[in-house]
Amino acid sequence: MTPAINQLKQQKKIFSTHQYQHDTNSQSFGVEAVEKLSLNAEQVFKTLVICTDTNHLAVAIVPVMFKLNLKAMAKTLKVKKVKMADANRVEASTGYVLGGVSPLGQKKLLTTVIDASAEKFQHIYVSGGRRGLEIELSPQDLATMCRATFANITA
Numbered sequence: 001m002t003p004a005i006n007q008l009k010q011q012k013k014i015f016s017t018h019q020y021q022h023d024t025n026s027q028s029f030g031v032e033a034v035e036k037l038s039l040n041a042e043q044v045f046k047t048l049v050i051c052t053d054t055n056h057l058a059v060a061i062v063p064v065m066f067k068l069n070l071k072a073m074a075k076t077l078k079v080k081k082v083k084m085a086d087a088n089r090v091e092a093s094t095g096y097v098l099g100g101v102s103p104l105g106q107k108k109l110l111t112t113v114i115d116a117s118a119e120k121f122q123h124i125y126v127s128g129g130r131r132g133l134e135i136e137l138s139p140q141d142l143a144t145m146c147r148a149t150f151a152n153i154t155a
Helices: 005-009 029-037 070-077 087-092 116-120 138-146
Strands: 018-019 045-052 057-063 082-084 111-117 124-127 133-137 149-151
Touching: 005 133, 018 057, 029 045, 029 087, 029 124, 045 070, 045 087, 045 124, 057 070, 057 116, 057 138, 070 082, 070 111, 070 149, 111 116, 111 138, 116 138, 116 149, 124 138, 133 138
Parallel strands: 057 111, 111 149
Antiparallel strands: 018 133, 045 057, 045 082, 124 133
């Protein structure tokens, strides 16, 4: 049981989990999930933690096959610049290891932005809080639980 799953159960949300054997040589955890679970890549989202020019952390949730548009993310957050957060800071803030960072059940609730493409799906997949575990849920439930907004933030 991960903090993400515990949060979903506590808030009585409808979700399902999907597990696969994680390959330690995999370079892209999201793409690995797509391939091993035979999922539509457009519905599988990765959780990225960024740092703003004001030194605040925020979360970007984007499809695994796309890159985060840093300028669009900065504009959405109303800051001048953002960059990818340092790995140690990500792990300390979220409580998860890289490759298993879930947008749910994080130690601190960070400002969260979900790419608007998620809204066209009934269900999307996000990390369940460890490598090899995906959670399927509605984008609206994810947004509610993370207090997230939707915006176009992919390149």
